[in-house]
Amino acid sequence: MTTDLGLLTTAATGWESIAGEFKKVETRYGESVQRITLGQNWAGLSAGAAQTNFAATRYEYAAAQTQAKAIAGLLTDAHACFTDLKRKLESARDDAMAAGMAVSEQGRVTFDISKLTEGERNAYHHDPDYQSSVRVAVNTWQKHIDDRVKAVSETDEHVKAALSAAVTDSNKDAFGQGSGKDATFTGFNAHAEGDLAKAPRTLPVADDKAATKTDGVTVTGPNADFVTSGVKYGKEGSFKASADLFHATAKGEETHGRLTLSGVDDIYAGARATGNLGITDKGFVGKAEASAGLRSLVEGRAEYGMVGGYGRLEGFAGVEGAINAKATNEEVTIGFKGLAGAKASVAGGAEAAGIGVGLTGEGWAGPGAAGWFGYKRDEVTGVYKLGGEAGLSPGLGGAVGLEITFDPDKFSEAAVAAADKVGNAAGYVGDKAGDFVDWLAD
Known part of the structure; x- marks a missing residue:
């Protein structure tokens, strides 16, 4: 007006x-x-x-x-x-x-x-x-x-x-x-x-919501760093030494109606050694990790409304070793790993309303062993993962694992959508009840 x-x-x-x-x-x-x-x-x-x-x-x-x-x-x-x-x-x-x-x-x-x-x-x-x-x-x-x-x-x-x-x-x-x-x-x-x-x-349904979102490619390196600090009250002690040749990440997303396709490509080359020990307001952390080599990850997702599927490929060539025990607001895990050689892993699963279930499998060339259990937040995708993995390779071998993923943003969207539907249904029932009362009064 x-x-x-x-x-x-x-x-x-x-x-x-x-x-x-x-x-x-x-x-x-x-x-x-x-x-x-x-x-x-x-x-x-x-x-x-x-x-x-x-x-x-x-x-x-x-x-x-x-x-x-x-x-x-x-x-x-x-x-x-x-x-x-x-x-x-x-x-x-x-x-x-x-x-x-x-x-x-x-x-x-x-x-x-x-x-x-x-x-x-x-x-x-x-x-x-x-x-x-x-x-x-x-x-x-x-x-x-x-x-x-x-x-x-x-x-x-x-x-x-x-x-x-x-x-x-x-x-x-x-x-x-x-x-x-x-x-x-x-x-x-x-x-x-x-x-x-x-x-x-x-x-048309396909045109009502059509968009392409590309976060682009982020590239850093070469870079070298060395940082160390002692254990203090409320602060964990840590050390970090790194020599990064490069680190590149690309992300993209395309939407057609209710269908959304997205992908992440991450690759890193260099050497790193990190360690943390202490108890803070975030929890307990005790870990040590070292690696040198080339590491890559490619993940693709297809989602239709609240239901979707994903697939992930990872590769590593070099030397790595780690042991950790963490209990924080983003991770509760215990595990170890060690490998001298190369490995390739594949993961796939299905997802609904931000909750997914998938399987992982790895093939190793070179001596190594690994195992972990708990939940943690993926640094690349931001998705929480609950599960475990075990592997062994005297020379040739591999590892298998189970993962349950949880995306809090998607889960919240699904909850809001469900609440809207319940609210609409309640409103409809209320309107009809009001009409019935008016009819009775008439």
């Missing part, structure tokens, strides 16, 4: 101007760049490739004009629709008030007893038939106003879907179809619909 709808026409005028600017660019491009490929002075394979590519570029400039004009048309139509619906809502409110109702700023309708005379107020309080007729009138006017509000909401969703469709390349001229000059599958939309009445009212 308070939105400045005039901003829609202002934006529409801006998009019309943008279409005109694209027209200027297209004309200049055709006369100065594309024209080179249309003469007789350039022939051969390169000329043919240039003709195709330059035509594709000019096609995009023309498609950009169509798309900009379509957006302008949709915004203009949206202004007209919203203005009309707002006027109808205001009229419905005024009619309700003229019929003796009070309408709050939130659109809630009640019977306005302040307008009654003393005799009418007395009759209202003592006449059940009068009260029943008032309830019927209140419900009727409430539905009338709710319908007007619902019409605004539905139009809002229609405009959203229409704008989203207008800026999505239809590719109707790709793959030899139509003009056949569309060679950019995620470019401008040459067939954008600018008439709101003809535009789609809803988005």
